[in-house]
Each structure stands twice: as C-alpha cells, then as structure tokens.
Amino acid sequence: MEQNKYLEYLAELYPTIEKASTEIINLQSIINLPKGTEHFLSDIHGEYEAFSHVLRNGSGAVRKKIDDVFGHTLGTAEKRSVATLIYYPREKLEQLRQSGEDMQNWYRVTLYRLIELCRVVSSKYTRSKVRKALPPDYAYVIEELITEKPELSDKEAYYEAIIQTILDIGRAEPFIIAMAELIQRLVVDHLHIIGDIFDRGPLPHQIMDCLMDYHSLDIQWGNHDVLWMGAAAGQQACIATVIRLCLRYGNLDILEDGYGINMLPLVTFTLETYVDDEAWQFGIKTQQEKADISLALQQRMHKAISVIQFKIEGQLASENPEFGMNGRCLLDQIDYETNQIRIDGKQYELLDGRFPTIDPAEPYALSEQEKNVMERLTRAFKNCEKLQKHVKFLLKKGSLYKVYNGNLLYHGCVPMNEDGSFMEVPVYGQTYHGKALYDVLEQYVRKAFFSMEEEEKERGRNILWFLWSAPGSPLYGRSKMATFERYLIAEKETHQELKNAYYQLLEKKETAEKILKEFGLEGEEARIINGHVPVHQKEGESPVKCEGKLLIIDGGFSRAYHRETGIAGYTLIYNSYGMSLAAHEPFETTEIAIQEEKDIVSHQIAVNYSHKRQTVGDTDNGKQLLKKIGELKELIGAYRSGTIKERGN
Structure with a gap:
C-alpha cells in the first residue's frame, strides 16, 4: 500500500511513460559522468590569505588541469603564468597593464587558452550544472565557446568571430575574469572543512564570509x-x-x-x-x-x-x-x-x-x-x-561528523580506552x-x-x-x-x-576499522579523514595512518605551527582517479604569489589511485539516483500493467 502511494506521488511528477522514460535517460547519463573533485581543508585558524590561495588553486587541482590540457605545448613559466591568472585574475591583469605588455595580442592568446581549459573542466558535468555555474553576464557567450558544435563546418571561424567581437567592444578583461573564476568554480565540485576556522590567525570572519559564498560545502565543527x-x-x-x-x-x-x-x-x-x-x-x-x-x-x-x-x-x-x-x-x-x-x-x-x-x-x-x-x-x-x-551558517552546513562517499569525516577523535574499546x-x-x-x-x-x-x-x-x-x-x-x-x-x-588513547592507537589498522564500522562503513575503500593535530613531518611522521585507513589533514595554516611541523600542513584531493595528499610550503603573502607567480603546493602524496575511473554512480548521490531510476522503472511498469493510469493529455 505504501509503495502504491509513493508511485502515485511519482506519477504526479512524471504523468506519462514518455516523461518517466526521459528522466531515466537523463539520470543514467549523469551516473556515467566522472565523479566530481572533493577538496578537504582543516585547521585554517584565521589565516585568510593562505586559505584563500589554497581554495583558489584547489590544492594543486588547477595546475594539474593546466598540465593535462597544455602538456608540452606550454613551458613551465607560461603554465605558472596561466595558473596565477586563474587564481588572481583582477590583480594579474592590473600587473600586466603596468608592465607595458601588448595587451591586445595577450588578450587573444589568453582567451583561447581559458576557453580550452573551460571545455576540459566542464566536461565532467551535465550541461545543466555548468549552465548554473556560469556568470549571468556572460553565460550565453561562454556556453557557446565551450560547447562542441559538430554541425559547424568551420569551427575556427565561428569561435574567432566571437573572440574578435569581445576584443572590439573592449570586454576582454571582464570576460577573462569571468572565465578564470568559472575554472576555479568547476575544478572543485565540493569542499569539506574539517574544523577549526577560528582563533590564532587574524581573519576568521573573512574566511566565514568566503565560505558563505562557496557553491557547495560541508563543515565539521572543530x-x-x-x-x-x-x-x-x-x-x-x-x-x-x-x-x-x-x-x-x-x-x-x-x-x-x-x-x-x-x-x-x-x-x-x-x-x-x-x-x-x-x-x-x-x-x-x-x-x-x-x-x-x-x-x-x-x-x-x-x-x-x-x-x-x-x-x-x-x-x-x-x-x-x-x-x-x-x-x-x-x-x-x-x-x-x-x-x-x-x-x-x-x-x-x-x-x-x-x-x-x-x-x-x-x-x-x-x-x-x-x-x-x-x-x-x-x-x-x-x-x-x-x-x-x-x-x-555553521549550524546549517555543519555537524560533529559526516559520512560522505564512503569516508568518515571528523575533527578530533573518537574517545577510546587504552585497550582499544570506546570510552x-x-x-x-x-x-x-x-x-x-x-x-x-x-x-x-x-x-x-x-x-x-x-x-x-x-x-x-x-x-x-x-x-x-x-x-x-x-x-x-x-x-x-x-x-x-x-x-x-x-x-x-x-x-x-x-x-586520549585514540592517538596512540592510530597506527593500528584495526582501530580505524573498528571506528568505521561503528559509523556504518566497511570495506577497503572506507577511510577516516581527520583534522585537529599537526603532523610533524620534519620528525618523520606520516599523515597516513592505520595502513592508509586514516588520513590526518591538519592544514597547518597557522604560522605558530610551521617551525614545529616543518611544513604548512596537508590538504586532500579526492577526484575520479583517487586520493592524493598535498603537502604545502608556508604561504608568504598574496602580493608575492601574484608578483612572483608562486604557488604553495610543494608535493603530492598518492593515497590510492583507482584502475577504473570513478563515476557519479559510485558516489552517495549516484546511489540515490540509481534508486530513483529503479523507482521510475517501477512506475513505468505500473503504467503498462494498468495499476496506475497515465495522466498526460
């Protein structure tokens, strides 16, 4: 009876076999797209400039996309310049204007590069999702430029005409800014903050303002x-x-x-x-x-x-x-x-x-x-x-822990006794x-x-x-x-x-497995993502614990820890190919990052890479979509058996 009631409700949303079938096709196409990139940050402690830079560069995700797209066609210096432009488009444009650069030629070259990057970073999303991310003032033009048009016999002339118009009407700079910010937006699909936004550093309120404008995130309170x-x-x-x-x-x-x-x-x-x-x-x-x-x-x-x-x-x-x-x-x-x-x-x-x-x-x-x-x-x-x-906002987006795509996220610890039992x-x-x-x-x-x-x-x-x-x-x-x-x-x-004994038990795989099971997670791919405690890299400590089942990603943004830890901490990237930890050098200033085109990712540590590229269907959201597909198929079956009558004209 409950199932019939639910199917009757679905029938109001999809009143015909045709509409239910179309939705199944749409959902199936989403499920087969590559999994979106998740970005994990922790222990920001009021250090707005370093946080802002890591957020802009996606802990190296932007640089990786630049390498993927341009390979050996651009030198290291040119790639670094493109990256800095994407991180700080307004500031970089101002710097170039003052340098005596041939701006018209630079605009043309840069627009083509950004369009190519936008095509690649948007390819893992549905057109609908990309459209929602587009800046309103340039949504139509950007969509035209990044969408493949197989029906056109002369694509180059078509794109050249659009770019020339942008240059002729003097809108190159705002268009470049819009494209750069779109790339930042699309490179990272979802942000996880694993606690401690406040204290020590001087600008936690600016970090909170920034997070409130972010497109998709969750927060685990520290x-x-x-x-x-x-x-x-x-x-x-x-x-x-x-x-x-x-x-x-x-x-x-x-x-x-x-x-x-x-x-x-x-x-x-x-x-x-x-x-x-x-x-x-x-x-x-x-x-x-x-x-x-x-x-x-x-x-x-x-x-x-x-x-x-x-x-x-x-x-x-x-x-x-x-x-x-x-x-x-x-x-x-x-x-x-x-x-x-x-x-x-x-x-x-x-x-x-x-x-x-x-x-x-x-x-x-x-x-x-x-x-x-x-x-x-x-x-x-x-x-x-x-x-x-x-x-x-912390109450709306935050919690003490979160289970997300097979990972358990929390800031501190699960209190334990020395014998490994829960306290x-x-x-x-x-x-x-x-x-x-x-x-x-x-x-x-x-x-x-x-x-x-x-x-x-x-x-x-x-x-x-x-x-x-x-x-x-x-x-x-x-x-x-x-x-x-x-x-x-x-x-x-x-x-x-x-x-707490938790911290002494971290080197044992069974500790992580016990905690994961307690929170409803099992299997080789399940992991704990943990913040709170700085990793002392210079003493040989590794952020990877419990044979890879637990990752400590204290971001180390707080300057007070740099001398103690030897680095500026870790952040984590989880994309369709797997997980990697990014170890960061201490951040100097935004001005130096722009003037000297300096990034702060020093090196990446592979946590695990999958032989098969993960899709949306492998995520929590994908499982919900698969469930919905199953329900829609039941609805179509009910239409065909006569249990429920189609409601279309």
Whole structure:
C-alpha cells in the first residue's frame, strides 16, 4: 500500500511513460559522468590569505588541469603564468597593464587558452550544472565557446568571430575574469572543512564570509569553532575564552573591527582594577615592541579576562561534575598568603600572586564589576548580527561528523580506552560512546540555539564549553586544558595535557576499522579523514595512518605551527582517479604569489589511485539516483500493467 502511494506521488511528477522514460535517460547519463573533485581543508585558524590561495588553486587541482590540457605545448613559466591568472585574475591583469605588455595580442592568446581549459573542466558535468555555474553576464557567450558544435563546418571561424567581437567592444578583461573564476568554480565540485576556522590567525570572519559564498560545502565543527558558537549563544566561559585567545594572539581587531564587539567594558574595568599590574605572565604573541602602551594595556586586559575565565570555569566544573573537569577548580587550592598552589598533592610557587578580584573565602565568585563586564559582553556577543549570521551558517552546513562517499569525516577523535574499546562518556545522567556520543552531543549543540525550554538551552550552552575542553570531548581529546598552569606555574610537569588513547592507537589498522564500522562503513575503500593535530613531518611522521585507513589533514595554516611541523600542513584531493595528499610550503603573502607567480603546493602524496575511473554512480548521490531510476522503472511498469493510469493529455 505504501509503495502504491509513493508511485502515485511519482506519477504526479512524471504523468506519462514518455516523461518517466526521459528522466531515466537523463539520470543514467549523469551516473556515467566522472565523479566530481572533493577538496578537504582543516585547521585554517584565521589565516585568510593562505586559505584563500589554497581554495583558489584547489590544492594543486588547477595546475594539474593546466598540465593535462597544455602538456608540452606550454613551458613551465607560461603554465605558472596561466595558473596565477586563474587564481588572481583582477590583480594579474592590473600587473600586466603596468608592465607595458601588448595587451591586445595577450588578450587573444589568453582567451583561447581559458576557453580550452573551460571545455576540459566542464566536461565532467551535465550541461545543466555548468549552465548554473556560469556568470549571468556572460553565460550565453561562454556556453557557446565551450560547447562542441559538430554541425559547424568551420569551427575556427565561428569561435574567432566571437573572440574578435569581445576584443572590439573592449570586454576582454571582464570576460577573462569571468572565465578564470568559472575554472576555479568547476575544478572543485565540493569542499569539506574539517574544523577549526577560528582563533590564532587574524581573519576568521573573512574566511566565514568566503565560505558563505562557496557553491557547495560541508563543515565539521572543530573545538575552536564550538568555542565561538558557545560565545554567540551567550555561554560566559566561552565568551571569556574567546576574548582571552584574541588578546593572547594579538587579534583583538577580530572582535572590534571584524565583528564590531566593543571591548570598552573590559578596558574600563582593567584600567580601574589592574592599573599598576604589569601582568608579565600574560604576554601578547605579537610583533609589536613591549614598550607599546596599547600592548601594555592588552597584557592587563589579558590577565583580567583570564581570571574571570578561571572563576566561571570553576563554577561550571562544580555544577557539572559529570564533565570530569573538577581538576580545573584551582583557585581554592591557592594559599593567598604564601603565593603557593597545591596540585595533585604537590606545592608549587605561583609566578604571579596579584589577584585583586579574588576573595579567598569565595574564590570563584565574580566581583560586582566582573559581573557587570560579563553581562555587557554577553549582550554584545548575542546581539552581534555578523557573528550570529556566521554561527547560523555553521549550524546549517555543519555537524560533529559526516559520512560522505564512503569516508568518515571528523575533527578530533573518537574517545577510546587504552585497550582499544570506546570510552564511555557521561552526558547529563547517561553514558554514551562512539557514534552515539557524537549524536547526543550534536543534539545538545542544536538545543543551545533552537530549544524552547530554557533548561535545555542552558544544558546545550554548557555542552559547547564541554566540547571545547573536557577530557571526554571528541573535539578536544586530552586529559585537561592546562591554561592556568601554563600562565602561572613554571614547572613543566603541570603543563602536560595527556592525549586520549585514540592517538596512540592510530597506527593500528584495526582501530580505524573498528571506528568505521561503528559509523556504518566497511570495506577497503572506507577511510577516516581527520583534522585537529599537526603532523610533524620534519620528525618523520606520516599523515597516513592505520595502513592508509586514516588520513590526518591538519592544514597547518597557522604560522605558530610551521617551525614545529616543518611544513604548512596537508590538504586532500579526492577526484575520479583517487586520493592524493598535498603537502604545502608556508604561504608568504598574496602580493608575492601574484608578483612572483608562486604557488604553495610543494608535493603530492598518492593515497590510492583507482584502475577504473570513478563515476557519479559510485558516489552517495549516484546511489540515490540509481534508486530513483529503479523507482521510475517501477512506475513505468505500473503504467503498462494498468495499476496506475497515465495522466498526460
């Protein structure tokens, strides 16, 4: 009965045998096209220029297409020049105009090259999909130029006439820009962001603006992303941490200029409360000189918000003992007379003992001034239109994990015990592990924004803080976040943040297979795509783990990691021929990339190549199309048997 109802519904969409048959032919033609290219990026950390360049070059996908099309007909320098033009068409055109180049001849040569490239990159898509990607102003002309016309006896004269017209009417440059951007658009079919868009680098808001304009993508939240989501939801520990990190990395402009969040409440409070405090332990990671007055103020602000964070976190840890974060309740372990703290039964000297707002009798209570600061900042974060728009996009396109075309995508880890079993993590009275843990945590994230019940909303807000730094968080995966210790205790033993057993088990193939099975994936082709942890290439570490079943693609965009890792990280390309990791050199500047025509892909590592080129039919979308073909065939059978009557005229 249910099947008949569904066929009746299909009959409304395809009322005749002819229409159902036409749709089957259309779907079958799509299924046989080559699989679209997927591009995987992770751990961007606010580095907009490097991110933008990798997005424009498709981690080398554009250069590969140029090599495929022009082979030995163009030299290395010419290919590099074509690539730079595609990445930065406006900037490159401006540079050429100033160089004294014979522009009319250059326009003609370049148009022919871009047309040929467009033909090749569009060949794996249906004409309908290409048409949707075309820039409206030039859609008809570009379609004419990139579509083969076997009926024409003199194709060269036809195309030459169109190009000559473009040159005669002075539209060569806008047309070249449109073609270059179309090539960028078609080279990558779908983008995956495997977490951590925010923090460290100076321009996460510009990255978010860029992603919101991207044609097709999904996002797996990282711990830094959920931190900002928590701040946007009004979770005060997250707000304090976001501000602290912006101060620590000298990125206060993100809040004030990028999002328009006024820091005046914190500035005023700091000037009143920490006026004579040099706050040396709360230094700013910036290139400015220490004598800079604004830098001295930022150090004091850094200390002021850190103390507020420690207080709020202590309250949350006590109120939510199942989070396993009681070890973050450190303010009541301080002897404020001797300036010592007791941790795990040992006494340590504090590097800074000036805490004017801490009452030893109630160390976690915010002072009235601190309460006022946090209330005003909370309103600012919750009422920031741009931040709320970005977080809404993260909720719409994002999740804690994703299964896509036989791959499992997540940012951090699946919490495990040393024996390889999944760790049981308590969440509000029940324990969860593996996939169920991810699912329940994501439900609470969404409750923080959409629940109609204030208690559930509050629980969701606190889960965002849990995801940021709890030992049981799949996004963090360490025993503790030793923020207090790193600021205030010299002994390195207190700074240790022990990684979850997951990270020690990564070299075992059975670990990946166990996790994949937990998320419903099996077979030789199934893989985990993982971000979060930089790969130390200079120490011989490989991004390929578990005999190729797990790939770590921390993009390494953050400059803070380059010296530590030896490279600027990895990204991943998955096209119809297979998977390859791209190892990147550190990115200098966009200006250098244009002036010197420098790219940043250093080399590629083949993960696996298929002997048979993959088609759309091998993808998740292809399986849905095959299912639809089967249903349409049933509909045609129902028409022919008389079970359902055709509805056409």
